[in-house]
Amino acid sequence: MNPWEATHPVSLEKAKDKIERAFPHLKPIRIQACGTGFDHTVYEVNSAYVFRFPRRQLGYEAMQYENRMLGSLVKLNFDGGFQYPKPVFYKEAEGDDYPYVGFTTIKGNVLTEETDTDLLHQHAGELGVFLKQLHALPADQIDADTDHLHRLSSKRRKKHFYDIAQESSAAIPEPLFEKLLHYIEQLEEWENPTGNVPLHGDLHPKNMIVQGGRLTGIIDWGDAHIGHPAVDLSIGYACMTPAVRSVFFENYGEIDERTKELARFKAVFIMTVLVRYAKNTQDEDVLRWGLAGLKKSLR
Template identity: 60%
Template sequence: MNPWEATNPITIKEARDKIEEAYPELKPVKIKDLGTGFDHTVYMVNEQWVFRFPRRKLGLEAMYIENKVLTSLEKVSFEGGFDYPKPVYFQKGQDENDSYVGFSLIEGQVLTDLEDTDCLNEAAEKLGHFLKKLHALPVECIDAGPDHLNRLSTALRRKHFYVIAEEAAPVIPEKLYQQLLSYLDQLEEWENPAGTVLVHGDLHPKNLIAREGKLAGIIDWGDAHIGHPASDLSIVFQCISHEKRSLFFDAYGEVNDETIKLARFKAAFLNTVLLRYAKSTNDQNVLRWALTGLKKSLS
């Protein structure tokens, strides 16, 4: 089975029927397909709400995490300078077939829809402030668990990284592919670092929203957890040019060499996963951004 294939597909009619039955105050529901993510089918409702339906079991787990974390951010009145979804509607059913969630709409385009793969340079300082504030939140006030997936462990993920790289190889230029293999060959082995802060956990261009070409919002918090800051700092090595990274770190604060090493690993891993996704789905926008991101993460 294609790893991105839905085991729980939901049509636009099925989604409308579910929403109207559960929330009659939204009738008549005007619904528009916003596409699919790795784990969810997404619809815009009444030009005001975004409803996410799990495409598979992993999507159900991510949906529960996202709802809890975003509810926690609302309770602590988090303001970081960028929009993030506000949880409004929540249906917790028996499984992924009858569970879904509705958030406030973050208007704009997914970053991968933009032509300019350097557009995040302009937001480097503001993004640094955002993550500094997010990582400073008291974790005892956030309903989030630890990193059970050991996302930053090369001891666990290095072998799988080679497999993903091989699967993505047909869409990676040969010179860049060899650079990636060289990076993997020289990669040190380490265990997952201790988690100390709330992290979004999955920052990459498909989870960033732009308005008028500028970063405006951060979506898809289903991988949020109490983890290591490097998990989020990976976005610097994916999307910000080398000469602009100092603007980010001037705002965020100084980090040590180990954190940079961890962040660069996460960036390279994420972009290789995105390249495999782009190959499987023939998504040329994701392909363009992921190739650029991989180059940046290895530079």
């Protein structure tokens, strides 16, 4: 079975029917597809809300994490300079279907649809400030779990990392692939580091919204958790060249070399995952950003 295949697909017609029955005050709804992610099918409703329907079990779990984290951010009046979805609607499961949620919409398009893979360079400082403020929120007031997936453990992920790289090899130019293999082979094995800051948890180009050529919002908080800041700081390696990366870190604040090493590891890993996803789904947009991210993160 394709790992990205939906076990619970929700067509536009089915989504429209479910939303109108659950929230009749929205009728007559105007609905259009926004796209399909790893774990969710997404529709925009009445140009004001985005409804997310889990496509598989991991999507259902991610939806719960996301709803809890975003609810916490709203309660704390968090404003880091970029928009994030605000929870508005929640519908419990019906029959074999999963529950689903509705958030305020963030206008624009997904970053991977942009041709300029250096677009985030203009936002290096702003992203550093955004993450500095997010990570400074009081963890005891955030409804989120600790990192049970060991996202930064090279010891747990090294073999899987190598397997993903091999599966992606046909989509990666040979010189870049050799560089990736060398990085994995030379990778030391360490346990997952401890951390106690609130995190987005999955900050990469498919989870960012652009309008008018500028970054406007951060979406898909389904991997939100309490953990090590390097998980989020990986965006500085995945989408920025070394010179721009220094601006990002200057605005975030002082971090040690170990944190930078962990952030690079996360970036190389997630960019390889994106390339595999793009190869399996024949998504040329994601492939473009995944390959650009590998080049940047290995520099």
